[in-house]
Amino acid sequence: MTTPRKVAVIIGSLRKGSLSRKLAHAVIAMAPASLKCEIVEIAQLPLFNQDYEADPPATVRDFKARVESMSSVLFVTPEYNRSVPGVLKNALDIGSRPYGKSSWNGKPTAIISVSPGAIGAFGANHHLRQSLVFLDMPTMGQPEAYIGNAAGLFDDKGLLINDTTRGFLQKFVDAFALWTERNAAR
Amino acid sequence: MTTPRKVAVIIGSLRKGSLSRKLAHAVIAMAPASLKCEIVEIAQLPLFNQDYEADPPATVRDFKARVESMSSVLFVTPEYNRSVPGVLKNALDIGSRPYGKSSWNGKPTAIISVSPGAIGAFGANHHLRQSLVFLDMPTMGQPEAYIGNAAGLFDDKGLLINDTTRGFLQKFVDAFALWTERNAAR
Numbered sequence: 001m002t003t004p005r006k007v008a009v010i011i012g013s014l015r016k017g018s019l020s021r022k023l024a025h026a027v028i029a030m031a032p033a034s035l036k037c038e039i040v041e042i043a044q045l046p047l048f049n050q051d052y053e054a055d056p057p058a059t060v061r062d063f064k065a066r067v068e069s070m071s072s073v074l075f076v077t078p079e080y081n082r083s084v085p086g087v088l089k090n091a092l093d094i095g096s097r098p099y100g101k102s103s104w105n106g107k108p109t110a111i112i113s114v115s116p117g118a119i120g121a122f123g124a125n126h127h128l129r130q131s132l133v134f135l136d137m138p139t140m141g142q143p144e145a146y147i148g149n150a151a152g153l154f155d156d157k158g159l160l161i162n163d164t165t166r167g168f169l170q171k172f173v174d175a176f177a178l179w180t181e182r183n184a185a186r
Numbered sequence: 187m188t189t190p191r192k193v194a195v196i197i198g199s200l201r202k203g204s205l206s207r208k209l210a211h212a213v214i215a216m217a218p219a220s221l222k223c224e225i226v227e228i229a230q231l232p233l234f235n236q237d238y239e240a241d242p243p244a245t246v247r248d249f250k251a252r253v254e255s256m257s258s259v260l261f262v263t264p265e266y267n268r269s270v271p272g273v274l275k276n277a278l279d280i281g282s283r284p285y286g287k288s289s290w291n292g293k294p295t296a297i298i299s300v301s302p303g304a305i306g307a308f309g310a311n312h313h314l315r316q317s318l319v320f321l322d323m324p325t326m327g328q329p330e331a332y333i334g335n336a337a338g339l340f341d342d343k344g345l346l347i348n349d350t351t352r353g354f355l356q357k358f359v360d361a362f363a364l365w366t367e368r369n370a371a372r
Contacts, residue, residue, distance in 0.1 A: 014235040043233060047273045048266075049200040080234075081317040084269065086276025087233045093272045127313050131267040 004036040005071035005180050012077025012088035012124070014043045017158075019150040020114045023169075024076040026160040027112065030170050032177045037074065040066055042091035053098045060094055067095055067103040072180040073137065076112045079124035084131070092131055102135060108183035110140040110176045112147060112169075120146025138183045143172050190222040191257035191366050198263025198274035198310070200229045203344075205336040206300045209355075210262040212346040213298065216356050218363045223260070226252055228277035239284045246280055253281055253289040258366040259323065262298045265310035270317070278317055288321060294369035296326040296362045298333060298355075306332025324369045329358050 009028060013020050028037040044059045046052075056064075067073070077088055084092075095103040111128055113121030125146060132139045145168075147153070153162045160166055195214060199206050214223040230245045232238075242250075253259070263274055270278075281289040297314055299307030311332060318325045331354075333339070339348045346352055 014233060015237045043235070045233070047200060047229060047231070047233070047276065048271070049229070049273075051201045080275075080279045081282055082320040083275065083313055083317045085234070086272050086274070086279045087235075088272070089266075089269065089275050090233065090272025093266045096267055123316060127269055127316070130309060130313070131269045134268040 002034070004034055005184055006069065007031070007035050007037045007180065008040040008067055008070040008073045009037050010040055010042060010073060010075050010088070010091065012075065012085045014087055018078070019116065019154070020076045020078050022154050022158045022160070023112060023114050023147060023150065025158070026166070027074070027076070027169055027173050030166070031173050034177050035173070035180065042087060045091055045094055048090055048093040048097070050097070063091070064095055064103040070107065071184040072108040072176070073104070074110055074112070074176065075128060076114060077121065077124055077128065078114055079121035082123035083127045084124050089131070092135070096135060104135045104137055106185050107137050108140070108180050109137040110145075110172070110179065112145040112172070114147045114150045116149065116151045118148045120148035122146055138179075140176060140179045143168070143175060145169075145172050188220070190220055191363075191370055192255065193217070193221050193223045193366065194226040194253055194256040194259045195223050196226055196228060196259060196261050196274070196277065198261065198271045200273055204264070205302065205340070206262045206264050208340050208344045208346070209298060209300050209333060209336065211344070212352070213260070213262070213355055213359050216352070217359050220363050221359070221366065226256075228273060231277055231280055234276055234279040234283070236283070249277070250281055250289040256293065257370040258362070259290070259293050259295040260298070260362065261295065261314060262300060263307065263310055263314065264300055265307035268309035269313045270310050275317070278321070282321060290321045290323055292371055293323050294326070294366050295323045296331075296358070296365065298331040298358070300333045300336045302335065302337045304334045306334035308332055324365075326362060326365045329354070329361060331355075331358050
């Protein structure tokens with residue numbers, strides 16, 4: 001068997017009980033053996049300031065190096081104010097700089113947007129896609145994942161208990177494994 | 187004469203030599219007497235985390251109180267990765283919370299997007315508009331302000347030296363004064 005592809009799983013919410021984090025854990029647990037998924041945290045990053053990018057703090061250097069070591073990136077994110085959470089966009093901005101040294105460049109990616117409401121964070125999902133075009137990250141089209149009414153999908157321990165969603169996510173992550181295999185440079 | 191309306195000017199870039207900051211200063215200087223424009227800084231804010239919103243740090247409390255004291259809001263922002271800078275979106279997210287206590291609610295607003303490139307940060311301008319719909323901030327339609335090729339508009343001291351842009355910005359800020367007067371609750 002070939003070495004598994006490393007996948008950076010990036011979660012767009014920092015709160016401890018985040019639905020996106022619960023969903024990320026569920027997806028990681030059902031990923032096929034060809035993927036090795038690791039959560040890459042973003043809470044420790046500073047607000048992006050171009051004045052510091054020539055000599056960035058260790059948190060920024062470590063984040064960029066970790067992303068660069070990965071074959072692909074899976075974003076699991078809520079929607080804030082009909083768009084991408086500022087905390088997630090900040091991580092994207094930090095990883096994209098300095099000019100010509102983006103850590104995201106060319107890495108295949110997919111998005112799962114997650115919401116307690118019915119619309120499934122569609123606004124965040126598609127705003128994020130616009131940035132991923134610029135970052136030249138091949139972004140999986142189908143299946144699209146807008147996970148709505150997400151609060152009811154988990155038990156008290158944060159485990160996914162909805163079989164329909166489980167079946168959908170299995171198809172999603174299997175498709176993402178193929179997408180990664182087809183598009184990854186490393 | 188009536189008391190001037192207070193305007194929060196929020197700048198989407200943190201770097202010292204920011205073109206958006208230079209442009210904001212130019213607009214503030216040419217604002218009519220009916221507006222009192224003040225830059226409200228966002229660099230001191232933490233990354234938004236819902237776990238802390240019940241007992242927020244002083245920087246968050248001060249920011250929200252300051253925004254709430256204003257009649258309207260003028261955003262002057264660059265584009266990062268074809269969207270709103272994470273630092274600006276983070277400030278929007280922080281001001282919007284906790285649920286039901288948004289500091290932005292109902293305040294009239296306008297956007298000037300600024301870029302060294304030709305497209306004038308169109309992507310940031312319109313992603314920001316989508317969030318402003320949700321935040322129920324009446325957003326001025328015309329004139330639209332996509333300030334492209336912005337590096338050449340200022341002299342070595344950061345002063346606006348392009349008369350065409352100056353004339354356009356005068357029309358913009360005069361229209362924004364009317365927009366504020368018509369839509370402000372306070």
